Amino acid sequence: MAKRLGVIGGLGPLATAYFYELITRMTDAGSDQEHLEVYIISKPQIPDRTDYILGRSKNSPLEYLLKVGRTLDSMGADCIAMPCITAHYFHRELSEGIKAPIINIVNETAKYLKDHGTGTAGIMATEGTIRSGLFQNELVKYDIKPVIPSPDGQSLVTDIIYRNVKAGVPVNMDSFHAVTDELKKNGADTIILGCTELSMIKRDYPIGLGFIDALEVLAMCSITACGARLKKEYENLIT
Numbered sequence: 001m002a003k004r005l006g007v008i009g010g011l012g013p014l015a016t017a018y019f020y021e022l023i024t025r026m027t028d029a030g031s032d033q034e035h036l037e038v039y040i041i042s043k044p045q046i047p048d049r050t051d052y053i054l055g056r057s058k059n060s061p062l063e064y065l066l067k068v069g070r071t072l073d074s075m076g077a078d079c080i081a082m083p084c085i086t087a088h089y090f091h092r093e094l095s096e097g098i099k100a101p102i103i104n105i106v107n108e109t110a111k112y113l114k115d116h117g118t119g120t121a122g123i124m125a126t127e128g129t130i131r132s133g134l135f136q137n138e139l140v141k142y143d144i145k146p147v148i149p150s151p152d153g154q155s156l157v158t159d160i161i162y163r164n165v166k167a168g169v170p171v172n173m174d175s176f177h178a179v180t181d182e183l184k185k186n187g188a189d190t191i192i193l194g195c196t197e198l199s200m201i202k203r204d205y206p207i208g209l210g211f212i213d214a215l216e217v218l219a220m221c222s223i224t225a226c227g228a229r230l231k232k233e234y235e236n237l238i239t
Contacts, residue, residue, distance in 0.1 A: 002036060003226040006077025006100060008068045010042035011049070011084035012166055015196035015215065018203065019083040022219035028229035036226050039075050041068045049086040050128030062090050069098035079103060081222045083196050085214060086128045103225060105218040106138050109192060112217055114142035116238055118190040122147045122183030124157050125194035135194055147188045153179045157195075165197035173205060184210070190238055202239075211239045
């Protein structure tokens with residue numbers, strides 16, 4: 001019997017909806033009954049993770065995340081996915097307070113890059129993810145050199161995430177390419193789309209070669225962790 005997946009969602013809502021689409025699309029299933037049983041709790045009212053990490057807000061998301069995770073426990077979730085990378089700042093506390101294991105999208109992305117020969121990885125993510133060193137620390141563990149945007153580049157990434165995708169307006173692709181060109185110039189052979197809002201860009205725009213979408217990694221790991229089959233075309237997630 002396949003395991004049941006719980007999803008701490010709403011961080012943001014569009015990324016959660018796309019995550020469920022990815023799970024469905026990436027599962028090798030010949031009928032409805034062969035897909036995963038998924039419990040999604042979408043809680044967009046959870047306080048902004050970056051604002052808390054950077055000290056702009058004292059309203060911690062942790063208790064909200066724990067409450068959702070414990071509800072998923074009570075519903076019978078066997079493992080939990082959290083399609084918000086910045087929220088993984090709280091991964092240790094959440095793992096200690098929730099019974100079901102929480103898939104670590106940051107660790108799994110770094111591990112995937114190591115297994116596929118990446119030596120230097122550029123990181124596009126929220127300021128909270130960058131400042132907390134989430135990806136940098138994991139990449140170094142796997143002997144991958146991390147490259148982050150300049151302050152000006154990070155400002156562009158922040159605008160794309162908050163003023164474009166989260167605001168529901170078209171993405172400024174000139175800004176996107178300005179950041180990716182900078183990261184490649186500084187040695188990145190693969191660029192991590194390390195915010196689930198950035199996954200919408202890969203879905204909707206041609207972005208070229210040398211990218212990995214962390215949300216696709218999370219979908220892949222969710223499928224395999226729950227005992228379902230991954231479609232062969234999704235075995236290589238680097239464009």
